[in-house]
Amino acid sequence: MKVAHLQLNNYNQFKNFELDLTYPTGHAKAGQPLDKVCIIGQSGTGKTSLLLFLKNLWGFLIEAEFYSDNEELRLRKYANFLPKEFRASFLNTKKIEILLSQTSSSDLIESIRFLKKEDLDANILYFSTEVELQTWGATQLTFTDFWFRIAQDIQKYQELEIQKRIELSKIIEGDSSNELLQQGRNDFAKWKQNNPNPLDDIADKLLDTVLNRFNLQVKRDLSFKKDDIGTIRIETLQGEEVPFNCWSTGTKQLITRVLPLYAMRPENYLLLFDEPEQSLYPDIQTEIIDILTSSRLSTDCQFFFATHSPLIASCFEPWEIVELKFNPDGSVYRELYYDIKKGNHIDNYTIDPRYLRWDSILTRLFDLDKDSNEARTRKLMELATLRSKLQKANGKLPPEEKVQLQSQFEKLAELLDWEYNAEN
Amino acid sequence: MQKIDKTLLLSSEYKKWEESMGELHNPYNSSNNRYYYDVVMNLLHCQRGVCAYTEICLCDEEYYQTGYWKGGKYRFEKPEFSSALDHFNPLLKKDKGWLWENFFVVQKDINDKHKRNKIVDDILKPDTPSYNPLALLEYDELSHIFIANTDLDKSSQKRINDMIEVLGINLSWVRKNRKTHLQKIIQIIESGGEWEHEALRNHQFFTAFEMCRKKLQTQEN
Numbered sequence: 001m002k003v004a005h006l007q008l009n010n011y012n013q014f015k016n017f018e019l020d021l022t023y024p025t026g027h028a029k030a031g032q033p034l035d036k037v038c039i040i041g042q043s044g045t046g047k048t049s050l051l052l053f054l055k056n057l058w059g060f061l062i063e064a065e066f067y068s069d070n071e072e073l074r075l076r077k078y079a080n081f082l083p084k085e086f087r088a089s090f091l092n093t094k095k096i097e098i099l100l101s102q103t104s105s106s107d108l109i110e111s112i113r114f115l116k117k118e119d120l121d122a123n124i125l126y127f128s129t130e131v132e133l134q135t136w137g138a139t140q141l142t143f144t145d146f147w148f149r150i151a152q153d154i155q156k157y158q159e160l161e162i163q164k165r166i167e168l169s170k171i172i173e174g175d176s177s178n179e180l181l182q183q184g185r186n187d188f189a190k191w192k193q194n195n196p197n198p199l200d201d202i203a204d205k206l207l208d209t210v211l212n213r214f215n216l217q218v219k220r221d222l223s224f225k226k227d228d229i230g231t232i233r234i235e236t237l238q239g240e241e242v243p244f245n246c247w248s249t250g251t252k253q254l255i256t257r258v259l260p261l262y263a264m265r266p267e268n269y270l271l272l273f274d275e276p277e278q279s280l281y282p283d284i285q286t287e288i289i290d291i292l293t294s295s296r297l298s299t300d301c302q303f304f305f306a307t308h309s310p311l312i313a314s315c316f317e318p319w320e321i322v323e324l325k326f327n328p329d330g331s332v333y334r335e336l337y338y339d340i341k342k343g344n345h346i347d348n349y350t351i352d353p354r355y356l357r358w359d360s361i362l363t364r365l366f367d368l369d370k371d372s373n374e375a376r377t378r379k380l381m382e383l384a385t386l387r388s389k390l391q392k393a394n395g396k397l398p399p400e401e402k403v404q405l406q407s408q409f410e411k412l413a414e415l416l417d418w419e420y421n422a423e424n
Numbered sequence: 425m426q427k428i429d430k431t432l433l434l435s436s437e438y439k440k441w442e443e444s445m446g447e448l449h450n451p452y453n454s455s456n457n458r459y460y461y462d463v464v465m466n467l468l469h470c471q472r473g474v475c476a477y478t479e480i481c482l483c484d485e486e487y488y489q490t491g492y493w494k495g496g497k498y499r500f501e502k503p504e505f506s507s508a509l510d511h512f513n514p515l516l517k518k519d520k521g522w523l524w525e526n527f528f529v530v531q532k533d534i535n536d537k538h539k540r541n542k543i544v545d546d547i548l549k550p551d552t553p554s555y556n557p558l559a560l561l562e563y564d565e566l567s568h569i570f571i572a573n574t575d576l577d578k579s580s581q582k583r584i585n586d587m588i589e590v591l592g593i594n595l596s597w598v599r600k601n602r603k604t605h606l607q608k609i610i611q612i613i614e615s616g617g618e619w620e621h622e623a624l625r626n627h628q629f630f631t632a633f634e635m636c637r638k639k640l641q642t643q644e645n
Contacts, residue, residue, distance in 0.1 A: 363600075369533070371596040374589075381571050381585055381594065384564035388574040 001061075001092045001121050001268065002033035002302040003054065009103075011053065011083035013046050015331040024319050024338075026346035033091050036293060036303040038316040040365065041324030045332050047306035050322075051126070051272045054304060056081040057088065057100075058270055059138040061122035064112045072109060078138075079108050092121050093268050093300070123269040129278060131249070131256045136264075146260035147232065153198045154232075160195070164188055199232070205296060206258055210284055214251055216242065232259070249279040254288075261297040269301045277309035285311040310361040318349045323365065376416065383412050425477055425557055425570075425593060426631050428550040430470045430524065435462035436496035442522045452521025454509060459522075464509055465498040467529040474628050475507070476528035476550055477539075477591035478598045481628035482507045508535035513544050525551070538592040547580070548587035560584055563635035565610075568603040569594045570632070602629050606636055613640060 004022050008014035021037060023029040039047045060078040067075045079102070087101040096119055102108035126135035132143045171184035203218035211217055211234070219233035219241060234251065235241045247255070257276065276292065277285045289312060293303055305312060313321060323335040338348040353361055362368040386409040393402050413420070433439050438459035442449070454460055467476075469488040474481050483505045492500035510530040511517040520526065528550070530539070546552060548560070561584070562573050570593050572584035588594055606629060612619040 363597075369595075369597045371600070374595070377569070377594050377596065377599075378585075378589065380567050380569055381588070384562075384567055384569055384571045385574055385581070385585075387564065387566075388562055388571065392574065 001090045004033040004091055005089045007087040008083055009085035012049050013330060013332045019322060019334060024344040024346050033302060034320050037320055037322055038313055039306045039322045040313055045324035045326060047324065048274055051274055051304060051306050054270060055124060055126045055135060055272060058122050058124040061120050062138050065117050065120045075109055092119050121268060125266060125269055126272040127257055127274065129274045131253050134260055143256040146263045149263040150259060157198055164191055202262060206262065210254055216251060253279045258291060266301055267299040271301050271303045273305045275307060276305055277307055277312050282311055285309055289315040310358055310366055313365055314353045314361055316353055318352045321353060379416055383416060383418060425550050426479060427555050427557060428471055428476060430551045432470060434469060434490060434493040435466040435498060438462040439524060442524060449520050449522045452517055461502055462498045463527060464529055467527060471529060475531040475534060477530055477593055478534060479629045479631060480531050480601060482529065482531065506532045508532045510535045510539065512549060514541040534592045538595060539590060542590045544590060545583050545587050547583045557631050563632050565636050565639060568599050602632055605629050606633055609633065610636060
């Protein structure tokens with residue numbers, strides 16, 4: 001089930017706040033709920049509050065799917081986590097639109113009674129900023145809980161592999177003919193080919209391309225010690241194992257967000273991520289959204305990301321960005337990237353983060369009024385002064401002085417990363 | 425930063441009031457003064473509607489026509505703009521808070537966030553008789569920044585460059601606005617188009633434009 005519209009009337013800093021979360025006209029998916037949403041805004045504008053609202057709303061819907069009339073009190077407990085006044089509309093997997101509202105005159109639980117329970121296909125995974133703790137459905141789970149699923153698959157594989165090796169070694173140790181020996185080897189190779197090691201899948205297709213940049217990799221070699229069975233092991237590229245308690249925060253961040261998705265392979269879920277950029281270097285930040293939204297990890301899910309990172313924001317189409325800003329009275333509004341008089345059509349958008357340089361994203365989306373520290377401006381003035389002197393020096397300065405001036409100019413230009421013949 | 429002629433006093437009621445206070449002015453309180461808009465609008469008239477320091481457009485010409493002053497007071501509707509009344513020399517604000525000679529209208533962020541109470545040097549006070557932007561300043565059309573004229577002595581250059589910083593003339597967002605504005609007009613000039621209309625439509629950054637145009641003319645010759 002995907003969120004299409006939200007209206008919050010009096011919830012924290014949200015007063016008469018409306019969000020259209022559908023693709024604009026002119027888009028191939030016009031009118032459908034957005035596949036992914038990126039919430040940006042100054043601290044305090046309510047990015048996490050929005051995620052928590054969705055998390056609590058889904059918590060309520062999950063309970064509503066299973067409650068019976070005599071359990072109204074239990075359901076009301078979940079409704080109490082929600083704002084007193086809100087409206088929301090969703091599109092479920094059967095493409096049925098579901099409307100929910102809670103106002104002073106309409107009760108949320110009453111509105112649920114008119115809905116078919118089978119239409120409420122609500123599923124959620126919430127990744128908070130605490131990397132080792134996630135909320136799955138309405139339950140809090142640690143990374144270990146998710147890992148347990150993958151570990152079981154790996155364990156099964158490893159046990160089977162040991163079994164196959166034992167069978168092979170019996171053939172080798174026995175007085176077998178060359179023909180039998182070759183047959184045994186072939187069978188083992190064929191089994192390996194048909195039953196890929198889950199660790200190889202995780203390493204090759206998900207983690208190692210990123211971990212390698214941390215000088216790390218997933219440890220794949222089996223040494224047949226007890227500890228090797230059923231745990232993911234990380235080692236340096238030089239082969240030295242790094243125990244879990246020594247993982248860097250960036251490594252933990254990556255693994256504890258990717259592997260739960262790998263374990264659950266969510267389908268038709270609402271996936272919420274608070275600050276997915278945490279502890280990740282810029283190059284990884286530019287890739288993390290593609291990794292987390294990869295079809296290898298989930299199917300037909302709706303993603304919400306709350307972020308402070310311009311690099312994360314650059315991965316989204318402009319209509320997928322929800323930029324929150326303060327009104328003078330402290331309430332917040334959504335900054336629109338199109339002229340409201342012209343209408344919400346893809347051609348009317350004047351900002352597209354995918355096409356902007358990082359510095360332009362900072363100034364145009366994140367409202368940074370500087371493109372550098374002011375110390376740079378003073379140095380640019382020095383550079384312009386040197387250029388002016390050089391231009392005026394033609395034929396007026398002794399050659400050695402001009403060479404010195406040119407050398408000063410070039411040294412400063414390098415320091416400022418000045419691009420010749422370009423407007424810097 | 426253009427030269428500003430503040431001799432045309434349209435808000436004569438304010439001026440009489442200012443002079444009547446003698447050596448010690450009433451405390452400066454911008455929001456609660458009956459002459460505040462008289463001062464602001466008169467200055468905008470003298471400054472041709474732009475920020476005194478950065479030359480960013482603040483107010484449309486239609487709001488500061490001389491016909492809107494009656495009996496020494498500004499009588500037209502108050503325009504909406506993001507500007508502030510700046511005390512050029514902050515040290516005069518306490519005792520001479522309403523001094524005409526110390527006032528300029530500037531872009532609000534320049535006043536509130538940048539210049540604030542920084543110490544000033546009169547070498548770049550745009551209404552002084554000796555102030556001549558073409559003699560004191562140069563414009564680098566590649567980086568779109570102002571610098572002191574490199575023909576001046578080192579000490580004057582340093583004083584001017586320090587003041588360029590104090591007044592926020594080269595702040596990156598100012599620079600970006602100036603660059604965008606000038607590039608559009610220069611492109612029209614270079615392609616032989618009619619640039620006057622574009623320059624008039626968005627009336628700002630006169631000094632930088634004038635300096636760029638002179639360079640273009642020199643190159644043509």
